[in-house]
Amino acid sequence: MNTTAQGLPILFDDFLGLGGTDLRQAQLIVLTGVSGSGKSTALKFLCDQHPAFSDEPHQWIWAPGKNPDPAPFRDKRLVVVDEVCHPRQLPFIARLLKQNQAVAVASHLRPAWFLPLRLAWRIHHFRTDRDPAKISRYLCRLGVPHTAGAVAEFCRLYGSSYLDLDCILERYPGKSLDQALHLTLKLDRLTHLRAEKWPPVMPVIQAGPAEEEPGELPQNLATAGEQE
Numbered sequence: 001m002n003t004t005a006q007g008l009p010i011l012f013d014d015f016l017g018l019g020g021t022d023l024r025q026a027q028l029i030v031l032t033g034v035s036g037s038g039k040s041t042a043l044k045f046l047c048d049q050h051p052a053f054s055d056e057p058h059q060w061i062w063a064p065g066k067n068p069d070p071a072p073f074r075d076k077r078l079v080v081v082d083e084v085c086h087p088r089q090l091p092f093i094a095r096l097l098k099q100n101q102a103v104a105v106a107s108h109l110r111p112a113w114f115l116p117l118r119l120a121w122r123i124h125h126f127r128t129d130r131d132p133a134k135i136s137r138y139l140c141r142l143g144v145p146h147t148a149g150a151v152a153e154f155c156r157l158y159g160s161s162y163l164d165l166d167c168i169l170e171r172y173p174g175k176s177l178d179q180a181l182h183l184t185l186k187l188d189r190l191t192h193l194r195a196e197k198w199p200p201v202m203p204v205i206q207a208g209p210a211e212e213e214p215g216e217l218p219q220n221l222a223t224a225g226e227q228e
Contacts, residue, residue, distance in 0.1 A: 006201065008204065009206035010204065010206055013038075015131045018042060018046065018050060023052040026052070026122060026123075027097060027101070027102055027122045028122065028124070029105070030107055030125045030126070031043065031107065032106075032125070033127055033128030033129035033159065034128075035108075036161040036163020037161045038134075039082075039083065039107075040203050041203040042128065043080045043203075044205055045205060047078060048205065049205070056078065057075075057078075058076055058078040058079065058080065059073050059078075059079045060080045061081050061082070063082070063092075064082070065085040067092040070095040070096050070099065074100060075099070080103075080105070081096070081103065081104070081105040081106070083106035084105045084106070084107040084108070085108050087109065087113055093105060097120075097121050130155075130159070132151050132155045134160055135151050135154065135155060135165060138162060139151070139165075144176065147176075149178075150181055154177065157185075158190070164190055171184065
């Protein structure tokens with residue numbers, strides 16, 4: 001795995017239902033969404049805990065916007081690419097698919113860019129930034145008061161991004177989401193580094209009940225926000 005650092009432990013919320021999805025015949029798994037919405041953590045779950053891939057040979061490639069030489073990456077049950085930022089990376093993904101059983105990618109590209117690959121490979125596509133319920137569950141774990149309206153407004157503005165949410169809560173500690181969001185819109189402006197400039201960080205999933213049913217709140221608290 002080519003990574004330079006490990007993130008803090010994350011209590012994984014399987015809001016995509018990956019644990020209950022049959023991926024034994026999947027060839028290409030695409031996770032798209034805004035930065036900080038949980039793509040990389042979902043990829044780590046696939047590698048370590050999904051029954052189709054756990055305990056099988058896999059390779060993690062940190063390639064934000066880059067095209068490494070695909071030749072060394074072959075004969076794996078799963079190859080993970082974190083992440084695909086440009087259409088010019090799609091030929092690299094196609095070569096990986098030819099050399100390995102399955103490829104899973106975190107991507108900022110629109111889903112339509114992957115449609116040509118559907119002609120040759122079976123694709124499972126998941127969006128990570130369209131679930132307000134996961135934001136509500138995360139706020140409940142942190143003990144942060146919030147209303148449904150504030151969660152909906154946050155998701156409308158930023159997508160269901162743990163990263164942006166953590167930035168707002170850290171800027172205004174002790175406030176409800178409603179108050180913190182109001183102050184953010186009045187006083188601040190959130191900006192993101194381009195994905196190519198992000199330092200490589202390997203997600204670490206906290207030991208414990210990692211596959212709670214969406215809609216149910218875990219009993220233990222998250223130790224950190226999700227990282228992309």
